[in-house]
Amino acid sequence: MNASLSLLHPYPFEKLNALFKDITPADLPLIPLSIGEPKHPAPAFVKQAIVEHFNHLSTYPNSKGLPELRDSIANWLQRRFKLNQISADSQILPVTGTREGIFSFVQALINRDEAPYVVMPNPFYQIYEGAALLAGAKPYFINCTAENDYLGDFDAVPAEVWEKTALLFVCTPGNPTGAVLSKEKFKKLIELSDQYNFVIASDECYSELWFDQSPVGLLEVCAEIGRDDYKNCIVFHSLSKRSNLPGMRSGFVAGDAALLKPYLQFRTYHGAAMPVQHQLASIYAWNDEVHVEENRQQYRAKFDMFQSELGGLLPLQKPDAGFYYWLQVDNDEAFAKMLMEKAHIKVLPGRYLSRDTATGNPGENHVRMALVADLTQCEQVVARLKKIL
Structure with missing residues (x-):
């Protein structure tokens, strides 16, 4: 087997199962807030579209995707991020969920012989690290802490690291922090990319789950500065969170055509x-914004309820966007075990989403709470937490 497989860490949910192994939970229905799996209903018109097109079960799909789908994605990108232009033919590729897309893009990009760095936030989406390790690259972690507003300090990265960097991952809105990169931060990263010739991959899967203001995107910043070829800039988007369709495995990668052409061959x-x-079916989802706004309204209602009902009991800090609370606690593992034992609520210790560094583990003593359950279940969470806290 590939020797690099031995470098992979156990997935966070494996660690969570081990943590709860000897716990007898409260005699209540389990409410999982540990995994970012949306539980709001999928749009009925998307489900109907899948049924109506089932005759295509006997058709091999094309790797480049249907022109109609790429056109709908291009139109959405231009509406949402105010792009000057984007080519549906050369600057967009559908992927079977951004998890698959992110992993495979790294395999296609990295020159294993160079053993370069892949720079990423810490805590982070675990696929960034796993993809880097299996491609023969070395992860370099930028700690995202309260002191830097959970955005990371890019100035602290040594020049010798940037010089050996092939790829920088950013996640905005962040998983698990919910922090959003500003236009100014993006412009600075583009300047660094030009200086050191690395690719920026912006994971924007949570971009449509916002409260007051829609988050900025990497391609939007490129358009603002006239970088319409999106040189060395790539974004990933998905219908999983935006449209409550995680099981459909539908997303896309867009940006620099010079990168996407060999990636298509891969x-x-x-x-x-x-x-x-x-x-x-994805065309229908990308063409409709009504269900997306309804989705946002449901998340707004749940966060408002948590802030109102639990703000005096927990140090709840409403995120900039997304559907996670990144909650500071005295001990993340102890807190998770307490919620499981006393309330049968599952949350994820932050240390499972991050790595130890010379300055500590930035996920330690945080827990990730995903407000993915429906409003009724979230009301039950509030009642149970009030009782035990």
């Missing part, structure tokens, strides 16, 4: 093309 061999009926 995908052709990789064999991860999206089923045709899912592509056709």
